[in-house]
Amino acid sequence: MNYWILSIEAIMNTFSIIESKSDIRFKMSLDSTSERGNILDEQSINAGDKILVFIDKPVGEIRYMLEVTGVDHTHLVLHKSYETGYGLTMRKMQQVDEETYNLLESNNHRQLHQISEASFNTLFSHMFEDFSNRYEVKTEQPVIHETKEDYVAPEKNPQDEHLPHNWIVFGAPGTGKSYQIDQQRKTYFGSNYERVTFHPNFSYGQFVGAYKPRPMKEDKSKITYDLVAGPLLRTVTKAMNHPERNYVLIIEEINRANTAAVFGDIFQLLDRNEDGKSEYNIVASEEVKEYIESQTDADLVNYEIHLPSNLYIWATMNTSDQGVFPLDSAFKRRFDFEFISINASEEKIGDIDITIKGIGTMKWNHFRRTLNDYLLQHVRNIKEDKLIGPFFIKKTDLEASDKHFQKVFQNKLLMYLAEDILKTDKTKLFKYPSFSQIVTAYIEDEENVFSDAFTEALAEQE
Structure with missing residues (x-):
């Protein structure tokens, strides 16, 4: 050998x-x-x-x-x-x-x-x-939101309101995509959910299930290898065990992973009929079959599995992120998409003032709206999902002390504008051609680092 x-x-x-x-x-x-x-x-x-x-x-x-x-x-x-x-x-x-x-x-x-x-x-x-x-190796399968003390019942039934079974919310950074999905989750699913965040290294094994090490019950010093279910398989078995409940699997940043690789043959199950059940079944592997049968009352005689009608898959997507994977058209056809506009829910932070060094105090929404208008006019081919949403900086950071806000402003917003939006020509918005010069002038000299044209636009629209 x-x-x-x-x-x-x-x-x-x-x-x-x-x-x-x-x-x-x-x-x-x-x-x-x-x-x-x-x-x-x-x-x-x-x-x-x-x-x-x-x-x-x-x-x-x-x-x-x-x-x-x-x-x-x-x-x-x-x-x-x-x-x-x-x-x-x-x-x-x-x-x-x-x-x-x-x-x-x-x-x-x-x-x-x-x-x-x-x-x-x-x-x-x-x-x-x-x-x-x-990663700590546990001897038991994770229990998700199922203890009587923590369980929160849903307020409404998503099937009564015909909510989409496969749903992707997308928009610019800071528009509240995750917040909107979470609010819907609380209303329609309560504690019957699981959340997972995709990333470039995320794999089929992590999403569905893979062999991983576990200490043997008889001797903790020895390791055995069992199928450990991923978030999809865990949620599927819960939905099968409780057909009277609705469950949702929330995927954050779905396009940060290679969805074709992560979903694999599960892709076929995303086609749903009018009731929400998979139109077509797929043949499960031996280990997946054994896992489902061990966790439910199902008897998969023909190894066939499907997504039940009480299982929903909801996701967020930010197309402006660097290093994201494009979703192919076949995958997109199996999801309902909802776009969150750049100014959605801005009234929730309408009264918040911010102070920008070298310029003065103004409403956050005024600064943000003026900035977006200016970028659309002066940056060629900029897309809306590159603009600044109301919650690009969290409300708690906007309302925090000036010292804390200034740190967030320079390290998050200024860096995003200089390094993501204006990679090749920072002088379209700033007085200086490099990010280090911009930060030094803003922090040490406390001067206005924005161009005269943008500063004038702020004054005109106020």
Whole structure:
């Protein structure tokens, strides 16, 4: 038996979207030169060999363990044995196996390297140990908003008012997207919800479920690996157990992750009929089937699962954020979208005054509205979702001491304007061409850092 480590690009989701204990045919070009370290031929790799999968930067972690079940010319038939949501980091790898660390640092992605059995065992054990050290490993499944003391019943039934089962609220930063969804959640779902925030490294295993380490009940010093349900699977089983209740899964920043990879085959279930049940079923993996049957009274004879009509999926989206993933049209068609306008709910902070160094005191809404109008006129092709919403700076920060507000103003608003909106030409709004000059002038000299044209616009519209 030989041991290997495979380096893949971070955007590659092949191993994330398939369930553990599943097989996949993986193609690699037959470039087996020793300089590239890409070894793939029938003499050197065989069925039974084991492969660790390293996800290249920016993830930079070992997250999968695969077993070779067959070799067919340029194809490997691989069996996915384990996946962990948070794997062995490069920093930890450098500490425990510097040779493999250097190997990965010096080669490009999608390379297959042979490693020793000792290296494999070290990396594999630390792959789960690193997860356990960073995140407390619990012996029980998390219980979500279900204790009698904490339970809050909903006030209304979302089905009576025909609320969308799949709903995305989007708009500019600070328009209150999360607040609106949370207010609706309190009214229609009470405590029957779970909230998750997507990020670029978020995976199918984290969303649906993945094998993760757990201490054995008989001996806490030993680790076993079980399927740990993600927020989607947990919410589905709760909805199945309580058909008389409605449940909502709230996804914050849905487009900060690769939704196609995170949802995987669950995407098919997003098509809903008039009652809100999935139009089409999908075939669950063995471990998902076993989990659902262990948590509910369901008997998945044909391994088929669906989203029940009492399960809602609501999300927020900010299209102006850097590094976001675009949602494809097929995904968008399965959601209802609601746009929150740039001035929505501004009356809630209409009486709040702010002081801007070098200019004076004025209403926050006056400053914000004038700023947005000015940006629309002077910044080419700026989109509305790049503008400043009423709650871009929190109400509590606006009402806080002047010292606290000034810190938030310079570190949040000025930085956003200079580094996100005006990357190439800051002088369209400011007197200075660099952010460091802007901050220095504002903090140390307490002078007006905004251009004369914008300052005049503030005075004219007041």
